[in-house]
Amino acid sequence: MSRILGGIGIAHTPSMGYEYDKGARDGFDPKWRLWHDGTQPVRQWLRDRAPSHVVIVYNDHMNYFDLKTYPTFAIGMAAHFPQADEGYGLRPFPGLDGDPDFAWPIARALVGDGFDLTFCQELELDHGVYSWLPYLLSPPWPVKVLPIAVNMLMHPVPTPQRLRALGQSLRRALLGDGATHDVVVLATGGMSHQIHGTRFGLTNEKWDRYFLDTIEQGLDELVAIPMERIMQVAGTEAAELSMWYAMRAALAPSARTHYSFYTLPAVTGCGVVALDEV
């Protein structure tokens, strides 16, 4: 069985990546300096835990998948995942390596557990991964990744209960995969934000901080909140937070928060939490 070391929940937003590149080049904008500095304990946590593999539950933003065929759950089986060009050229980071020998037993177990995944032999990763990535890791990337892409942009999207179940299945798959990898499960989704309609720009720090505080012990409490309610109070795109449930459910109930941080640099709540499996 592989060993689950812990989990990370983290926000993503295009500006997070743009500001990283700009900050690394010219110095960080003060608001993004806060986020940069606030993520450094997670960088250290990853260095200390030294996972060999990171499972990433994320969503694409019409940068790889188009609407022609849109998977609800898709899993990347490739040995390499390039960065997706979002229309402005690639950022100065290499692609991420996958590990088919790690991925296939997990995929097989997930299907056996009722998750009928779309298997991707090619998959390019957009800011859903690359915006936070350089804050936590530096190339050459010290881990191999297993991306699981979730439909978060065309409703109906998976229910909160289904995302919790995905995490539970992922846990069973990792603990029964017959391998000896050291794994961190990471989920990423923007916190409060809405980027269309007359509610454009809505943010809700109170909700975001409640969410960060509650994810450790109150997963069922969070899952019980209808997604529409979260969209109403924290913006329609805050639905992405439900992906964090998969991360939490992949850890033991006894997992404990090692560190969490929150700031609001622009129009999306930016939070991060790292949990230790105990």
Added chain:
Amino acid sequence: MRPRPGPPRQPHLEGPSRDTPEVHPCGSAAHIPVRRRSREGPSRYGCRGSSGASTLSAPVVTKDVDVSLEAPNAYVFTGEACTRAYKLNRFAFDFKYPRVRERFASEPEALMTEYELTEREKALVRARDWTGLVASGGHHFNVIKIAAAVGESHLHVGAHMCKVDWDEFKRTLPRPVELMPQELEDQR
């Protein structure tokens, strides 16, 4: 307005608040629709128009927000909208490819015809009517690709949706609320 040739700028990646104050002088969101009106007159959170409600001491964070997710408050993209406006979305999605952007810059009408846009959709594109395109079923992630190709950011698209001037719009971001889900349940 003629589309500009060449690669798009990256304005949609630029945070909205770098060169703008953190807080709108009115203290809150000028154009988030408010649900309730105070008895004394127009909402104290409204900053526009003749209400004259601008007070620098007004609270920044509000519970007074319209929580309806119906248009024009929000345009939640559904599978039904995708099916209805599939050709429009396919057209807009393909703006990720430089060749499509270049073609749009030189031959927009021919390109729109090749993608089988309806006459109404073509008119919306010509008018740079971002709100109309999203309301017609275009996913905002797709529509902002067209906007980017003509030098406008997702914040420009946001300003268009809120029907406010770009400079005013920038000043009002972000627009904090502090409502919690349970408070909505309690109101039901």
